[in-house]
Amino acid sequence: MADIVQLEGDIFQVDLRECGYEGRTAGYFVRGSGGWALVETGPASSAGVVREAAAQLGIEPEQLKYIAVTHIHIDHAGGLGVLARHFPGAGLVVHPKGARHMIDPSRLIAGALQVWGEEKMRQYGDIVPVEEGRVLHAVEGAVLDLGDRKIEVWETPGHSKNHVCYYDAATGGLFSGDAAGVYSPGLSQRLRRPVLRPATPAPDFNGEQMFSSLLRIAASEIKQIYFTHFGAGRPPRLLVENIIGQLTVFMHMGRQCLQQGGGAREAADALAAVMRRYARFGLLEEEDVPAGMDGRMAQEWDFMVGMTKLSAQGIVQYLAKTSG
């Protein structure tokens, strides 16, 4: 059985069980009078979970009108080609800068292999090409038309060049992909404060663009955020302001780490340590899983601190590229 949570307004959150982890990556089925949309596919290895969830929800393959991805990183879009075959009527919604790498994924695969290595890529599953004729371009102002429900595309670069968010006017919710960071619902509840971190991975991160995208989201009237990692969060302004604050600190600290000399690698290591300290909020003394957190909570903790190295590299590389 797929793990499905019904959110308000006919939105169904599916735990895509990315590489076997619970609570890490979510896809969302959205129902309108004119059919269904899926936002985010997860990696190719999650395609079985998506198909199972669709069956549980009673969605016939031809009732899925759109499969939309926020960007082409493989934990978000790796399953697009496989799922396109299973849902033959679905338009495949992806930003034009990402579309060509889904049609011919050779560069996407080569790049991902460099970042993740062979073992992780095996776990993500095989990326298969999508048919060019089925691609719909996710550009600013484009609309996914589900009859009584319209979902708008917002271009939100920064995490990557081809990143978009999807705004659902029916609920005031924003499917944020990685633009508003990575959110831990379990830890937020447990620590009684929002626990989230910006997602700034090398080699794609662009600081100025991410700030612009975040300020746009902060100034909007959205009522909640549907994070891909993971689940629904609110109030959105508090969460986005938290991310803007963290990003400001990390960019500043990244600059200082670079100025200390020693090169980009050393600077990234130093910044990663700062980011891990920040994730601990000073409440928790060790980088190990805090006492009393096991199972699902421990996995969320791991995900919050486990990616700091790649995020620190992203910030340092961006600063090195743009300074002087």
Ligand SMILES: [Zn+2]
């Ligand atoms: Zn990403």
